[in-house]
Amino acid sequence: MxxxxxxxxxxSFIHDxxxxxxxxxxxxSDRGDYAHDIYLKVDxxxxxxxxxxxxxxxxxxxxxxxxxxxxxxxxxxxYYFDDLSFxxxxxxxxxxxxxxxxxxxxxxxxxxxxxxxxENRKMLEDFYFKGLSNNEIARIYHQSEKVQAMRxxxxxxxxxxxxxxx
Numbered sequence: 668m669x670x671x672x673x674x675x676x677x678x679s680f681i682h683d684x685x686x687x688x689x690x691x692x693x694x695x696s697d698r699g700d701y702a703h704d705i706y707l708k709v710d711x712x713x714x715x716x717x718x719x720x721x722x723x724x725x726x727x728x729x730x731x732x733x734x735x736x737x738x739x740x741x742x743x744x745x746y747y748f749d750d751l752s753f754x755x756x757x758x759x760x761x762x763x764x765x766x767x768x769x770x771x772x773x774x775x776x777x778x779x780x781x782x783x784x785x786e787n788r789k790m791l792e793d794f795y796f797k798g799l800s801n802n803e804i805a806r807i808y809h810q811s812e813k814v815q816a817m818r819x820x821x822x823x824x825x826x827x828x829x830x831x832x833x
Contacts (some may be wrong), residue, residue, distance in 0.1 A: 669709075669710055669713055669765055673723075676723075677706065677723075677727055678702070678706060680724060680727055680728075681702050681705050681706060681709075681727065681731060682698075682702055684728065684731050685698045685701055685702055685731070686698065689731070689732075689735055691700060692735055692739070693735060696736075701735070701738070703729075705730060705731055707732050708730050708734065709727055709730055712730070723757065736800075737800050740798045740799070740800055741798060753755075772830065775826065775829070775830050775831075776826055779822070779825065779826045779829065780792070783822065785809065787818055787822070790804055790808055790815060790818060790819075791818075791819065791822060793807070794815075794819060801816060802816050
């Protein structure tokens with residue numbers, strides 16, 4: 668449990684980070700909600716803080732950064748297949764339908780997904796299409812985040828190797 672001095676310090680640090688360091692990534696209207704959610708994470712996980720691994724400021728900073736990344740993944744759909752296809756958002760005016768390379772790669776990735784086991788296919792779809800984080804996927808499939816990352820890496824390498832070059 669945090670004492671009063673730590674509460675003030677952490678709250679102040681969270682607000683400063685959201686208003687300066689991450690001001691371009693977090694809308695002003697969302698900063699209050701983010702600050703509250705982050706503070707609750709810090710408070711509930713404070714027993715996990717280990718001063719031998721870094722300062723309190725560094726630890727809280729990692730929580731802030733990870734929370735922002737998680738929120739971006741949940742709220743902002745990013746259509747990409749890592750190095751296999753176009754990186755971007757559908758509402759930026761780019762015409763996906765007229766890009767033949769994108770269509771070819773997209774078709775190839777969909778074909779490759781069809782060749783995967785049901786569990787692998789669902790895990791890959793959860794990451795790439797639903798925007799779930801590694802942590803969320805690991806909890807769903809009862810596996811470590813490293814296992815999830817390795818499965819994605821192997822899939823990407825196999826898809827790259829088998830994609831016909833132009």
